[in-house]
Amino acid sequence: MTTILSVKNLTKQYGAFTAVAGVSFSLAAGRTLAILGPNGAGKSTTLKMIYATTPITNGTVQINSIDVQRQPRAAKQAIGVVMQDDLLATTLTVMENMIAHGILFDIPLRQVKERAHSLLAFVGLTNYENADTTNLSGGMRRRLVLARALINKPRLIILDEPTTGLDIQSRHVFWHQLNVLKQQGVAILLTSHYVDEIEALADNVAIIDHGQIVAAGSTTTLAQQLAAPSLEAAYLRVTHFDERSEQIDQTRHQ
Template sequence: MTTGPTDALITATGLVKRFGDFVAVDGIDVEVRPGESFGFLGPNGAGKSSTMRMIGCVSPVTDGHLRIFGLDPARDGKQIRARMGVVPQLDQLDEQLTVQDNMVLYGRYFDIPRAECKRRTAELLEFVQLSDRAGSRIEPLSGGMKRRVTIARSLINEPELLLLDEPTTGLDPQARHVLWDRLYRLKQQGVTLVLTTHYMDEAEQLCDRLVVMDNGRIVAEGSPRELISRHSTREVLELRYAAGTNDDRSDELLGIGDRSEVLPDRVLIYADNGEAALAEVHARASYPESALVRRSSLEDVFLRLTGRTLVD
């Protein structure tokens, strides 16, 4: 039985992945709905990629229940993969072939006729703004271009579901924004997106809903706005003092804002009004080397839930 129009596209209950004695994914529950963009947010080693490999039907489930399109990955992996596109963490392009040949060769794995592969390749390269590079070899392309080719290639079988594992890691800000735009357009076309990231701005830009993972477990779930509202204040005041003196500031900053976090490189004060908090800091004759008021982010949520930043 396949999913109906209102059913969950992915359902995981008590999902576990072990490698020997190491538990990479520790009993998580996840539901992804058709047409949404769903994210797994967390640091390296949180269990995000292991979860994605199980969903992608390339790593068997150790324990628990997993269904994609209502199908069992252990029994129906080929059927599931035919309806899915995958953008792996590392580009797996043949650098000696042209962009077009990479696309066509990949399409043939799905038994798509060569002429149809070429037609879809032309459309997809236009979609990712690389039509002029169809005849170029992969090797000299920039990192951002290679990433766009990988995304275009993942779409050649016209998937209903697209898995993206750390889609913009290592890219410069301009390349990241180009990719975000293409992914947003795919979502508008009805493609369901599931992505992993440790960039909080990426999660906020792309995800309708997400889970925050740490040590193989889900520690929070909701929309970016819900998570920030639930676990943080409206604004954050970042204070930077002379190196090695942050721990000495506890007494002079006590009681300012809702709470504070002392990090190695800065002190964070969580408050609904960051400017008012900064005025109180100055009123106490405490003068940081620099001060910044910003809105709360998902990294603040992660810090609150786990006691460390996303990049730790």
């Protein structure tokens, strides 16, 4: 399989604080890797270094054999990003949002429009091309953000908590579209707090805690490797979650 993403000894420091400490992993075409971890564990910081919005302190990231530090613009051409905040332009229509995003990649206008029509059909928004984004439901907005992220035909899609706040039906629609992309050979890197989402989408999972990968393996076998009854139980074990301590701490703050 062709390696689309290679991350080696990735480190991020803010003064004396180390947010990410020597993280390494790789991702092949048509595969999905999920990063699971507590809030503040370093997940989002890791993603931001990969898509070149946060400087790397140490280590390397290569996307489609392009070094992110040396050629950030070229690397971004191979990436589509779906962040927690959709950042849609509320003064533009659905189609105008697509076109504006395509222009950022220097794609000719005629080509952008053709891709936009095709991608909006892919996510089921053909009938909403001229709609204001403020009139879209939460699920529709997430589908629009996904379509927008595909305008440059990326080899890698990065998703940071992509279905937070969506209802069950909208989540399943979103999952279906991601699985179609996988079948087309797109590599997918995602973070999620939903274990069922990771089990539905990911081939492999890396559990990160305090900036380090503390466990990694196949989504279907990692729990067995850690002698845990489920992936969720394995996650709680390796992140040293103590339910009794959490309950005591909450009681003190009531």
